[in-house]
Amino acid sequence: GSPETRTATGARTGADADVREQQGEYLTTSTGARLHDTDHSLRAGRRGPTLLQDHHLREKITHFDHERIPERVVHARGAGAHGVFVGYGNATNVCKAAFLDEGVTTPVFVRFSTVLGSRGSADTVRDTRGFATKFYTSEGTFDLVGNNIPVFFIQDGIKFPDIIHAAKPHPDREIPQAQSAHDTFWDFVSLHTEATHHVLWNMSDRGIPRSYRMMEGFGVHSFRLVNAEGGTALAKFHWKPKLGVHSLTWEEAQMIGGVDPDFHRRDLYDAIEAGAFPQWELGIQVFPDTPEQTFEGIDLLDSTKIVPEELAPVQPIGVLTLNRNPTNFFAETEQVAFHLGNLVPGIDVTDDPLFQTRLFSYLDTQLSRLGGPNFNQIPINRPHVPVNDMFRDGFHQHAVHRGVAPYKPNTLDGGCPFFAGADTGALVEVPQPVAESVKERRAHVTVDDHFSQARLFYRSMTPVEREHIVRAFTFELGKCYEQAVKERELRVLANVDADLCAKVAQGLGLPAPEPTEVPADVTPSPALSQLGGEWPAD
Numbered sequence: 086g087s088p089e090t091r092t093a094t095g096a097r098t099g100a101d102a103d104v105r106e107q108q109g110e111y112l113t114t115s116t117g118a119r120l121h122d123t124d125h126s127l128r129a130g131r132r133g134p135t136l137l138q139d140h141h142l143r144e145k146i147t148h149f150d151h152e153r154i155p156e157r158v159v160h161a162r163g164a165g166a167h168g169v170f171v172g173y174g175n176a177t178n179v180c181k182a183a184f185l186d187e188g189v190t191t192p193v194f195v196r197f198s199t200v201l202g203s204r205g206s207a208d209t210v211r212d213t214r215g216f217a218t219k220f221y222t223s224e225g226t227f228d229l230v231g232n233n234i235p236v237f238f239i240q241d242g243i244k245f246p247d248i249i250h251a252a253k254p255h256p257d258r259e260i261p262q263a264q265s266a267h268d269t270f271w272d273f274v275s276l277h278t279e280a281t282h283h284v285l286w287n288m289s290d291r292g293i294p295r296s297y298r299m300m301e302g303f304g305v306h307s308f309r310l311v312n313a314e315g316g317t318a319l320a321k322f323h324w325k326p327k328l329g330v331h332s333l334t335w336e337e338a339q340m341i342g343g344v345d346p347d348f349h350r351r352d353l354y355d356a357i358e359a360g361a362f363p364q365w366e367l368g369i370q371v372f373p374d375t376p377e378q379t380f381e382g383i384d385l386l387d388s389t390k391i392v393p394e395e396l397a398p399v400q401p402i403g404v405l406t407l408n409r410n411p412t413n414f415f416a417e418t419e420q421v422a423f424h425l426g427n428l429v430p431g432i433d434v435t436d437d438p439l440f441q442t443r444l445f446s447y448l449d450t451q452l453s454r455l456g457g458p459n460f461n462q463i464p465i466n467r468p469h470v471p472v473n474d475m476f477r478d479g480f481h482q483h484a485v486h487r488g489v490a491p492y493k494p495n496t497l498d499g500g501c502p503f504f505a506g507a508d509t510g511a512l513v514e515v516p517q518p519v520a521e522s523v524k525e526r527r528a529h530v531t532v533d534d535h536f537s538q539a540r541l542f543y544r545s546m547t548p549v550e551r552e553h554i555v556r557a558f559t560f561e562l563g564k565c566y567e568q569a570v571k572e573r574e575l576r577v578l579a580n581v582d583a584d585l586c587a588k589v590a591q592g593l594g595l596p597a598p599e600p601t602e603v604p605a606d607v608t609p610s611p612a613l614s615q616l617g618g619e620w621p622a623d
């Protein structure tokens with residue numbers, strides 16, 4: 086691209102080969118006819134009505150009328166940046182992906198986001214944060230679509246509309262904009278107790294990050310890694326910020342939300358502009374790919390669970406540096422489309438039903454958000470490798486394809502696109518046994534324990550962090566109108582930690598309930614019970 090310059094207003098120009106500037110010296114219509122006036126509409130008489138024949142007026146207003154596209158159904162509020170990823174080369178024993186090789190530099194685009202608020206909502210609200218990375222690798226695009234919290238509310242993607250409907254603003258009042266301080270959210274999570282672990286993280290200081298630059302990121306699910314010999318391992322991805330993990334206090338978050346709702350967006354942009362490029366190390370926790378797909382009793386296909394780093398250390402495999410701000414927010418940050426199915430050789434999916442549903446959902450939603458099936462031709466989504474997908478036509482088709490429509494097998498049009506050997510491409514299923522052969526609709530986890538990791542999380546906190554969690558629950562539940570909802574959530578907290586429950590109950594002016602009996606099929610993981618030494622007798 087051309088060298089970057091700045092206009093008088095500070096706007097960037099020419100930073101990117103894909104930037105299409107306004108061209109030419111004169112104002113024109115969209116078809117290039119020169120105009121002489123854009124200040125006055127064409128009227129029948131100086132003070133008469135406006136004429137339909139004024140094509141320039143109609144074209145200008147029509148285009149303006151269609152400037153907005155639908156915001157993302159979740160994660161609508163975000164900020165993005167370009168950067169590079171450099172592999173350390175130490176992951177090759179478990180993963181053959183070329184971008185992880187030593188010293189390989191891969192361009193990336195990262196989008197950080199909140200989940201619940203609309204595009205114009207405030208940055209510093211209590212919420213989960215998205216951390217989505219597009220690696221434009223030499224083997225195609227790899228998207229790592231993660232969050233700043235290592236677990237999720239639900240084990241099965243079929244519950245996603247439920248949690249989002251419960252957590253988004255009430256349909257009548259459209260409040261609250263972006264917080265969990267309302268009845269339907271607490272109604273859902275107090276009934277659907279597998280959300281408890283994620284809720285504990287949300288109510289902790291992790292729910293109000295100081296800066297996008299100071300957040301961890303997690304791929305959440307287990308992925309299947311494949312090495313050059315075809316050997317497989319299960320792995321979880323982690324991003325570790327070089328600046329460390331820092332949070333706001335609740336009071337700071339409240340004040341900043343009022344004074345500067347763009348705080349995180351501004352912080353990221355200003356840091357990059359000042360040359361203080363944020364960095365993260367990418368790390369993996371690696372587990373043997375056993376038929377049970379568990380590690381130390383922890384179900385690797387259950388996205389409501391972590392594997393503590395004490396049991397499986399995070400091994401750094403590369404470093405990400407964000408070093409360039411977007412030129413145009415709409416073209417890049419808004420139009421970027423991440424998808425878990427964008428995989429490269431060496432990284433594969435697992436049967437985690439949350440992962441499996443996500444594989445469907447992102448492409449589906451992007452078809453309507455980005456106006457049809459050709460959104461991978463938008464500059465920010467274009468792979469940095471040749472594309473020969475045999476796709477044709479459709480809304481916003483930019484390519485002018487030659488020859489006959491592609492089909493295979495084919496002898497009339499110079500054959501069909503070349504297929505790489507079956508074992509070298511992406512999306513190659515490593516032969517895996519299917520766990521069970523019975524078609525059924527039931528929970529996939531074998532041990533449905535909703536509280537022990539939430540308890541582990543709470544008890545791993547310092548006293549001051551515990552105090553923040555107590556205050557967060559008290560504040561958020563205090564906003565509920567329904568007494569029954571508050572009482573039910575207190576019963577959930579009683580199963581997490583009696584002291585936490587008692588303090589929140591006190592803050593709400595309600596009696597603290599006793600823990601309900603732990604269901605008979607709940608066996609605490611032996612590995613977990615060794616950690617922290619505080620395994621409760623209940």
Ligand code: HEM
Nearest residue numbers: 157160196215216217230231232237242245305442446450
């Ligand atoms: C968007 C993360 C679960 C549906 C996003 C984004 C992130 C993310 C980071 C924002 C992408 C961007 O910046 O453009 C996650 C994580 C999940 C999860 C970490 C669980 C581990 C789900 C599930 C579904 C879902 C279960 C649906 C069944 C969506 C949709 C979008 C989205 C529809 C909007 C995508 C777009 O319009 O481009 N998610 N998500 N997510 N997510 Fe998820």
